[in-house]
Amino acid sequence: MSDVAERVKKIVVEHLGVEESKVTENASFIDDLGADSLDTVELVMAFEEEFSVEIPDDAAEKILTVKDAIDFISKNS
Amino acid sequence: MRRVVVTGLGLVTPLGSGVKTNWERLLAAQSGIRRVESFDVSDLPAQIAGVVPRGTNPGELDLDSVASARDRRRMDDFIVYGLAAATEAVLDSGWLPEDDESRERTGVMIGSGIGGLPNIADGALTLEKSGPRRISPFFIPAALINLVSGHVSIRYGFKGPNHAVVTACATGAHAIGDAARLIMFDDADVMVAGGAEAAVHRLGLAGFAAARALSTGFNDRPTEASRPWDKERDGFVMGEGAGIVVLEELEHAKKRGAKIYGEVIGYGMSGDAHHITAPADDGNGGYRAMVAALKRAQVTIDDIDYINAHGTSTPLGDEIELSAIKRLFREHAYKLSMSSTKSAVGHLLGAAGAVEAIFSLLAIRDQIVPPTLNLHNPSEGCDIDLVPLKAKERKVDIVLSNSFGFGGTNASLVFRKGP
Numbered sequence: 001m002s003d004v005a006e007r008v009k010k011i012v013v014e015h016l017g018v019e020e021s022k023v024t025e026n027a028s029f030i031d032d033l034g035a036d037s038l039d040t041v042e043l044v045m046a047f048e049e050e051f052s053v054e055i056p057d058d059a060a061e062k063i064l065t066v067k068d069a070i071d072f073i074s075k076n077s
Numbered sequence: 078m079r080r081v082v083v084t085g086l087g088l089v090t091p092l093g094s095g096v097k098t099n100w101e102r103l104l105a106a107q108s109g110i111r112r113v114e115s116f117d118v119s120d121l122p123a124q125i126a127g128v129v130p131r132g133t134n135p136g137e138l139d140l141d142s143v144a145s146a147r148d149r150r151r152m153d154d155f156i157v158y159g160l161a162a163a164t165e166a167v168l169d170s171g172w173l174p175e176d177d178e179s180r181e182r183t184g185v186m187i188g189s190g191i192g193g194l195p196n197i198a199d200g201a202l203t204l205e206k207s208g209p210r211r212i213s214p215f216f217i218p219a220a221l222i223n224l225v226s227g228h229v230s231i232r233y234g235f236k237g238p239n240h241a242v243v244t245a246c247a248t249g250a251h252a253i254g255d256a257a258r259l260i261m262f263d264d265a266d267v268m269v270a271g272g273a274e275a276a277v278h279r280l281g282l283a284g285f286a287a288a289r290a291l292s293t294g295f296n297d298r299p300t301e302a303s304r305p306w307d308k309e310r311d312g313f314v315m316g317e318g319a320g321i322v323v324l325e326e327l328e329h330a331k332k333r334g335a336k337i338y339g340e341v342i343g344y345g346m347s348g349d350a351h352h353i354t355a356p357a358d359d360g361n362g363g364y365r366a367m368v369a370a371l372k373r374a375q376v377t378i379d380d381i382d383y384i385n386a387h388g389t390s391t392p393l394g395d396e397i398e399l400s401a402i403k404r405l406f407r408e409h410a411y412k413l414s415m416s417s418t419k420s421a422v423g424h425l426l427g428a429a430g431a432v433e434a435i436f437s438l439l440a441i442r443d444q445i446v447p448p449t450l451n452l453h454n455p456s457e458g459c460d461i462d463l464v465p466l467k468a469k470e471r472k473v474d475i476v477l478s479n480s481f482g483f484g485g486t487n488a489s490l491v492f493r494k495g496p
Binding site for chain 2 (some may be wrong): 015016017038039041042045048049
């Protein structure tokens with residue numbers, strides 16, 4: 001697993017307080033990991049901080065799963 | 078009018094977490110005031126406060142048991158304290174309805190004087206340093222005063238009236254009085270009510286110190302700083318925590334066999350119309366709140382056994398309250414007992430009135446009045462029984478609890494034993 005994927009998953013575990021095993025690449029933040037709309041905003045902020053990237057609002061809206069986050073960060077950082 | 082009784086209690090104060098711990102330590106004349114160590118106080122005139130002990134030892138507040146780390150990021154500390162005390166009160170009452178109708182007849186009214194001050198202060202620094210994109214989506218809901226009521230309703234599914242009081246240091250008393258009235262007026266059968274506060278922060282200490290309200294002469298002797306009516310008193314000591322009660326319509330409580338701590342029989346309010354921080358010289362605001370509460374309670378001055386005073390340990394306020402009480406109670410002032418439990422926990426601001434209502438109800442339950450700590454040399458004229466230094470057993474059937482707030486807002490509650 002790539003370094004980006006590891007770090008993304010770690011942030012998700014910390015912020016959503018979920019078991020690591022549940023944070024699969026296809027897991028949806030809202031449907032599978034119990035996040036609400038405010039959690040997703042906070043998650044995006046945490047990704048921005050961790051990877052020193054800016055995630056514009058229109059891109060953030062499309063980050064719905066763990067994989068979406070990994071892909072965006074891999075392409076843009 | 079429907080009658081209202083108290084069927085559940087919850088406390089988080091500088092003396093500890095839980096009603097039992099608090100009451101034992103209060104009666105043993107222990108103090109929760111200490112030097113502030115969680116942030117730098119070296120440049121502040123007041124360097125002490127009543128701080129809630131946190132941890133997993135007996136009597137400490139275990140934050141993880143209140144809410145998960147994830148959920149706590151959505152709450153400033155006053156919400157955490159409020160939720161902890163509300164949880165204790167609800168479990169104590171045994172009122173955990175599962176059906177929609179019962180839940181819709183159960184409401185919440187928990188206030189705070191200041192709300193999320195630490196969160197707002199820290200958020201402002203983040204905004205200045207890192208810009209708006211770094212402000213958390215939880216910034217607003219973590220700071221809003223009514224979010225204690227919100228979280229309690231969400232946790233237990235209480236769908237009745239959801240409200241929050243904001244009247245500075247009278248908040249807790251107003252919340253209990255107003256919530257009782259919602260039950261009397263048939264808006265609800267059960268109300269979870271009280272106050273929560275967590276403003277012990279550099280900005281909070283600096284602000285109250287600037288208003289010349291805080292004790293500054295006892296930084297090296299924290300446990301001696303809160304000394305209502307004592308000649309050496311020099312201001313109040315900030316405290317934090319929460320006091321929450323479950324209020325219930327009498328027949329509703331009897332029907333389910335609930336334990337009853339006492340009945341809310343009187344509630345009186347007034348405004349000083351005088352000054353933003355100082356009480357009127359003759360204490361007429363407090364006087365009128367007490368008169369209104371006694372009238373509503375349909376009791377006479379001779380019926381009051383114990384007064385839990387507002388008694389914050391400020392040079393001006395303590396004597397003004399006492400003079401109003403002597404004026405109102407006349408010769409009976411020398412037969413009742415009055416103490417200030419702020420001597421042990423400090424001034425919990427928006428939580429104070431609710432915490433003190435709970436101490437008053439426990440005084441009724443155990444027929445013992447809690448002490449006024451550090452009262453070695455009463456000021457001139459402070460010559461009634463102020464329960465100095467040691468708790469005192471005596472008849473306690475009807476109690477009066479006073480709370481006065483900045484802005485000249487006053488509330489008095491009267492509780493009676495039974496029924």
